[in-house]
Amino acid sequence: MDRQEIAVFWFRRDLRIIDNHGLYQALTSGRPVLPIFIFDSQILNDLEQTDSRVTFILHEIQKLHDIFEQHGSTFWIFYGKPIEAFKRLLTEFRVAEVFTNQDYEPYARERDKEIYEFLATGNIRLRAFKDQVIFHKNEVAKADGKPYTVFTPYSKKWLSLFSEQDYKPFPSEQHLDKLHQTEPLRKYHHPDLGFKHGPYVVPPNELDASLLESYAQNRDFPAVSGTSRIGVHLRFGTVSIRKVTAEAAIHSTTFLNELIWRNFYMDILWHFPHVAQSSFKPAYDFIFWQNSEKDFARWCEGTTGYPLVDAGMRELSATGYMHNRVRMVTASFLCKHLLIDWHWGEAWFAEKLLDYELASNNGGWQWAAGSGCDAAPYFRVFNPSLQQQKFDPEFEYIKKWVPEYGTSAYPPPMVDHKMARERAIRVYKAALSER
Template sequence: MKDPINICWLRRDLRLKDQAALYHALKGEYPVLALFIFDSNILDELKEDDPRVTFIYHEITRVDSELKKRGSGMLVCHGKPEEIWTTLVKDYNIQQVFANRDYEPYARERDDSLAEFLSSEKIGFNLFKDQVIFETDEIVKPDGKPYTVFTPYWRKWKQKLDDFFVKAYPSESYLKNLYKGKLPQLPALADIGFKTSDPGFPSRTAYTDKLADYAKTRDFPAVEGTSRIGIHLRFGTVSIREAVRNALGAGADVWISELAWREFYMMILWHYPKTATYNFKPAYDKVEWRNNRKEFEAWCKGETGYPLVDAGMRQMNKTGFMHNRVRMVTASFLTKHLLIDWRWGEAYFAEKLLDYELASNIGGWQWAFGSGNDAAPYFRVFNPELQLKRFDPKLEYVKRWVPEYGTEKYAPPIVEHTFARDRVLKAFKKALGS
């Protein structure tokens, strides 16, 4: 008879240090096998050179190497999770499965389905909080309803924050309890249908150097003033608790508030999953989009004739990163200047951004358009030229990404600002009856 084991299923938590599910698994009765699944339900939607898959592969290889030093390793599978789990329960004598909770709609459906299957096999399924400081119903109004405005949410978030919520899980102290049986070699990236693509990933610790000056430098895209931690939070290569502890030590309150925004949007998506595809404010469904395909393609390529917009789009296309201030300007431009559906822009960002986070991306796009919770008012239309003068006055950022700016080769503006502003305000007033 096969020896009993527990499985820790790594998903958005690719680390051994301060890892909630791994800690609880290792504290259990049986040896722990670390598992990762390259989910074909997700991967089949991606291009074969998507750098995020390369990033994940690098991180899995790193974790596997750390586990091998302790006589263990990682079991890495590729396919549909439901089919893989059917095989795993036949191949191993699984007693309990441990994983960290994921709040996105697909992940919730996947985990609900798995819980039902494991229950039928008399196997426990244990989920833990790991990628956020506060989850689901931990920050709610006095009546138990979720906050839909950030400021009171942030006030309560800060008020509740104490040492307990940022204390590290000593998961590394229990690695002696790992599974020591023979495991197959990691599949090559090509085996799962992908090519290596590395545009240059930010280091895991670089963000700590940015915390002290973040509030002063974060709005200026020519300055390397943002933390670039997004991809590490997305895939859990950095613990959110460690990040907050470091920020508290640096007095980086503004940076911590950005982490709270991330959790705010996650919990909005948790409580209102329809906002993944629908406006949070249903009245905005009546806005008549122009959805001009040619103009959308010009926006995608960074050829709108508005230098700050074009610089941002080219930066993202080339590196997989766009400065947050510029994300707001490009999103506002697409939805308000061009009257193109925010879902088109959201999907393009989803394809290109290394740090793509479903909840934050949707929240940001609906904020820019005006249809989200706590969104910018519909009549606020960013003037890209004024944004350029304010946040890139020496044109350092623009000239880095749009070298032809100021020459005859640079495209003329795709639309005139005042005309576009008047047009979108009329569209809003018609839809909203104001």
């Protein structure tokens, strides 16, 4: 065992050195810091073997390891269950404290509780800090202390609190001399996790001021490079939310509003963890879905006969990304036109999206299905053809992803919009009127 008393920093969804709150707290705690990362087998075992997120994580882990090695330290990497990782860690090092950043998903909360209780048996404290959101837990609440479930009043309160505080970065990168020094250095090699390389095109993690300033005008047009594409970096913490929010506050209130939506869904997941498995509004769990596997397969493949829907689904399969406007259209089409349970679509997006984040994905799908907090009313049914006319009038986006559109090879619409809309309203109304 290494007899020097150390602190540990546990990287999770915060894979960066710069402005990392928990890492800063660890490095300024007065003890040398050993950075660790755990490839959680309980998560990896549920993923497809071509999941690009694993490739992304491995790449970022390598970058971090190189930085730590340059500072005379190492990156302790473990594959398996987190509790087993910590049991082994304590046999190799004399750990006084463990630092990390807060995670809000139901599984993460259970995992952290188990680790907290295990460490406590050895009088070792686990300290978790706010890092992936501007506000968390009960910081944005109503006057009576209850959480908001409607976005507009939440956003007003969020903005008022944000204007009252100065969100300075945590200069963690300036304290890397406090890392635990190891001799000899361990050489890092990618663990063989059995994953193959999937769709993997990662955008830069820097925001362009001109893009932000034109964001409100361009964000809804999928043929235009008008969105930030920074979701994957926020998901894995390769960029600081404080930095992104500060830039948004300067250059784009519309983009800032999108960041507030992200924070809102994080808070909803924290206060109402049942949404990860069921509808926020319980009555919507009783909708009589048709759940045709054949129809679902056509939606996944992008052969519905609605070109905007098909373009989005093909973009997703090919790249691990889908334009935000098109995400709403494809989600609405699955739930309303095909009467397929939103859980199916949520799971498909979770499998395919490189920027997948439980809170936002779940919130977006429940919004489209009408089952969530502050959701689109059930009688609002997107018309995919009108959406195309409005947001891809020259078929630029569609022609990129559906090259056979306009030829005999392209299928006719699998369902009539007018009929599907009326059917959806009828089925929803019948389910909700009984509750």
